[in-house]
Amino acid sequence: MxxxxxxxxxxxxxxxxxxxxxxxxxxxxxxxxxxxxxxxxxxxxxxxxxxxxxxxxxxxxxxxxxxxxxxxxxxxxxxxxxxxxxxxxxxxxxxxxxxxxxxxxxxxxxxxEDDTTGVTASAAKLLGLVMRYEETPDSLKIKCLNSLIFLRRALSASEVTALGGETTAQVVAIRDRVRILIVTSLPYWTTIQRHYLCDGTNCQQFLHEGIFNNIKDMDPLNELYQADSSIFDIAQDNRICGYCNSVRDGLARTMAKQELETEIHRCAMGLGLLRAGGSGSQ
Missing domain, CATH: 3.30.710.10 (Potassium Channel Kv1.1; Chain A)
Incomplete structure (x- = not known):
């Protein structure tokens, strides 16, 4: 039959x-x-x-x-x-x-990876999940890492639970490394882009100062510190020209972009978060 x-x-x-x-x-x-x-x-x-x-x-x-x-x-x-x-x-x-x-x-x-907003909002939960699967592209892991590394506040208890002990330790180690570089590498401010119509004289320095202040002001009881903002989300500064002020967060994110991306990838690879020669690596 x-x-x-x-x-x-x-x-x-x-x-x-x-x-x-x-x-x-x-x-x-x-x-x-x-x-x-x-x-x-x-x-x-x-x-x-x-x-x-x-x-x-x-x-x-x-x-x-x-x-x-x-x-x-x-x-x-x-x-x-x-x-x-x-x-x-x-x-x-x-x-x-x-x-x-x-x-x-x-x-x-x-x-x-296509859900950019979702990755940013739930980076810890997503990274904790996809780390279980060898099929996960390194590019997705890097996107999650970037959200957590540049998050202004500390990782929450629920995020630590979602990540697990080992991955949390790896993320915190990379966060510390990147923030030390931002604070101590003074030439970084020169890499910040300006608005093409910029008519200020020190916009780059003031943008860098805003990033520095976001890292420096680490009071866990401060309302701003508890928000899900990035260290690149800078408060309005009247010392910055109107053109640069209108896009200040985007400009702040250009600071040492190549250097920081390279360092994050180097640390993530060395700590075992990424696969050597894995697909989708940055």
Missing amino acids: EMSPYCNIKVENVLFKLHRDILAAHSTYFRDSLNMAESGDGQAISNEDPLNLPSNICSADTFNKICSFLYPRAIGVFPIVLVQELGEWDVVLQATTFLGMTSLREYIISRF
């Missing part, structure tokens, strides 16, 4: 009718299960006797989300992956590990 091209998968109380070749192409778990069933060494799979997935590994909702990638609504139209829904994607990523769906896991993780 000719084998059906379909395979029935039961998750919790939901039955999924899927193509055997699609399952086998994207999941080592299903590939092995189907091969064993065909050879007679494993559970026979039929309408009456579907393959059961343990609910503690994958819920019906999670498996349905996985299927939305295997069966997109249109060519190339996949579910949107947002960092603000990290809890939901964490469950999906865990399921892909059990099911041996490496390419799907790699795709989901890579999409986090």
Whole structure:
């Protein structure tokens, strides 16, 4: 009798009718299960006797989300992956590990990088999550690191929990190194760009002073210190010309950009946060 091209998968109380070749192409778990069933060494799979997935590994909702990638609504139209829904994607990523769906896991993780606002807002949670997976591109780790390193306030208790002890220690070590360089490397102020219409004489120095003050004023009881602002978010300064003042935060971020990026990458690589020769490295 000719084998059906379909395979029935039961998750919790939901039955999924899927193509055997699609399952086998994207999941080592299903590939092995189907091969064993065909050879007679494993559970026979039929309408009456579907393959059961343990609910503690994958819920019906999670498996349905996985299927939305295997069966997109249109060519190339996949579910949107947002960092603000990290809890939901964490469950999906865990399921892909059990099911041996490496390419799907790699795709989901890579999409986090597109959510720039989400990466900045939830850098600790995201970094703590993606550090578990070797498929994570170094470029995503660097984006998370930049948000945490240039964060004005100290890491919160919840962020430390999300990162874990080892990663927290690595992040703090790089933060300390970068801030020492900013404070002690006086020539850095000369690398700050000015507005192309700048009509001031010392705008670069005043911008650098603003960054320095953000690092220096480290009172944990100060309301500003508790906010999620960056050390490059500078208060308005009337000594800075109107043109530079209007874009002062953006200009501040140009300070020693090349040097600081290189140092962050060097430290992250040396501490083991990045992969030597890994994809997406900066």
